[in-house]
Amino acid sequence: MKFHPICLLALLVVACKEKPKPVVTSIPRPTISTDGGRITFPDSVMMRAFTTQPAHSGAIRTDFSAPGHVAAMVLRSVENPAERLVLFDEPSLSENYTAILQHRINIQTERGNLDRVKDLQAHGAASGKEVIEAQTQLANEEAAIISDEATLKLAGFDPKELRQSPPNTILVVCEIPENQFGSIRKGLACSLNFTAFPNERFVGRIDNVNDYVDNTTRQIKLRISVANPDGRLKAGMFATVEFGVSEGQSMTVSRDAIVTVQGRDYVFVQAGPQAIERRAVQLGQQRVDRVVVQNGLKENDQVVTANVMQLKGLSFGY
Structure with missing residues (x-):
């Protein structure tokens, strides 16, 4: 089969003609303010990666435990019922x-x-x-x-209080760290678990807080009274004392929301459908997986808790 010269020329022209280049579209990027305090995203789709939780105020409860032992038993004196017989472990x-x-x-x-x-x-x-x-x-x-x-x-005992202690009572002495002292007070109820009775819980009450802190251990002694009507609990027994202390209302956020830069703490708050703002905050104590925020946030501020490190990089430039 033979091609006409004109047809061959036409085929060569078509073959040599350049193919059109594909159009490259730029990837949308967030806009960052000069000071890095506000990040604006080009669409709401990009915002989905930054899930939030509301900052809220609630009752803060401190739970901690300390080892203790039955340091004394209080009994009624047989010879003089008006007096108390105190049996110490020492x-x-x-x-x-x-x-x-x-x-x-x-x-x-x-x-x-x-x-x-x-x-x-x-x-x-x-x-x-x-x-x-x-x-x-x-x-x-x-x-x-x-x-x-x-x-x-x-040793954690007040002689006057010993003389007034009700009979059939044990006195447990335990020590708590100095940094927990602010949440402890006389009269506070606590729960005790004794090694000898691992499946039982006993209720006690703090009836004395020592007046000094041990210089070496930085511990403070507490004395806890526990009713012992059946005499099962004996001087020298070991126990774990558990404290649960309510500290009032405080605003908290997830600890995952916190970033620290040059010694200062920040969170990121959703400021609109496509915007996130950086907030400097002052933090208090941490409670399990949440941190107390003393100032820098308002009730129900939507605080970012996911992909926070990405926001940190955008905001601070690294």
Whole structure:
């Protein structure tokens, strides 16, 4: 089959003709303000990657636990029902407590003796030397009781409160870190789990908070009273004390929403259908997976919680 020369020329012209180049469309990119504080997206589709959660105020609860042990048992004295028999897990504390009770009796006796000697002196039947000796005896007893009381208080016990503790009660001593002290107060209820009874929960109440912080451990001692009507709980038993403390209303956000740049904390807030703003915030304590925000946000601000690091890169340029 032969082609006409004109047809061949036409075919060559068509074959050599350039194909049209495809049209390249630019990828839409977000617009960022000069200071990086506002990011505007070209369409709502790109916004879908940045899901949000509302900032909201709610009751904040601190839950923590501390190890403890039954440091004493309070029983009613058989010989003197008005007095309390206290059994300590440390024999030295028992000696201190017994000495305090004896000092109290001695102080009453020495005060009566001093009054008697002063009366005799007023009637010329006693000398000034005898009065001084009676005053010295009283002062010695008062100094001795102060020393023994200080020893008990260092161990977490107040002698006066021990004398007033209801019978059939155990006293648990535990220590909490200094940074938890702000949420603890006398009278606060707590839950206890004893090693000897792992499947039971006991309710206790803080009845004493020590007046000092241990210089080495930075711990504060608490004393917790627990009813022990059946006598199952014994001095020396170990326990875990659990505290749940309500700290009032505070605004919180997810910890995933927080970014930190050069020591300052920020979150990103949806400011419109296609816009996100950067907000500087002041943070408080963290509670599980949420962080308290002290200022920088308003109620129901829509805070971005997903792909926050991408926003950080756009906002700060890295």
